[in-house]
Amino acid sequence: MNVDELKQTLIQHKAELSERQERVKRHTRHRDEPLPSDFSDQAAELANVETLVALDKEMSQELCQIDHALRRIEADQYLNCEKCGEPIAKRRLLALPCATRCIQCANGNSARSIPSTID
Numbered sequence: 620m621n622v623d624e625l626k627q628t629l630i631q632h633k634a635e636l637s638e639r640q641e642r643v644k645r646h647t648r649h650r651d652e653p654l655p656s657d658f659s660d661q662a663a664e665l666a667n668v669e670t671l672v673a674l675d676k677e678m679s680q681e682l683c684q685i686d687h688a689l690r691r692i693e694a695d696q697y698l699n700c701e702k703c704g705e706p707i708a709k710r711r712l713l714a715l716p717c718a719t720r721c722i723q724c725a726n727g728n729s730a731r732s733i734p735s736t737i738d
C-alpha cells in the first residue's frame with residue numbers, strides 16, 4: 620500500500636474539512652440578530668443553529684483524527700495498531716484512513732487485551 624497516497628488523501632480531506640468548518644463557523648457567528656417573533660420560525664432557527672454546532676463539533680473531531688493519523692504517518696507507525704502493535708489490514712486503512720487500531724482492537728475483543736470487567 621502506498622502510504623504517501625493515503626497521506627495526500629488525508630491532507631486533501633483535512634483542507635476540505637477546514638474550509639467547510641470555516642463556512643459553518645461563519646454561519647453560526649452571524650446569529651446576533653434577534654430571533655424571529657414567530658414561534659415556529661424560532662424553533663426552526665434554533666434547530667438550525669443546533670445542527671450547525673453539532674456539525675462543527677463533528678468536523679473538529681474528524682480534523683483531530685486526521686491530524687492524529689498524519690502524526691502517525693510521520694512517526695512511521697501508521698501501518699500498525701495503536702493498541703496491540705499488530706499491522707492494520709490494508710483494506711481497513713483504505714476504507715478508513717483515520718483508523719488507528721486494527722479491527723480486533725476497534726471492536727474491543729482483542730485476544731491480547733485484558734478482558735473488560737465492566738460487563
Ligand SMILES: [Zn+2]
Pocket residue numbers: 700701702703704705720721722723724725729
Ligand atoms: Zn490491535
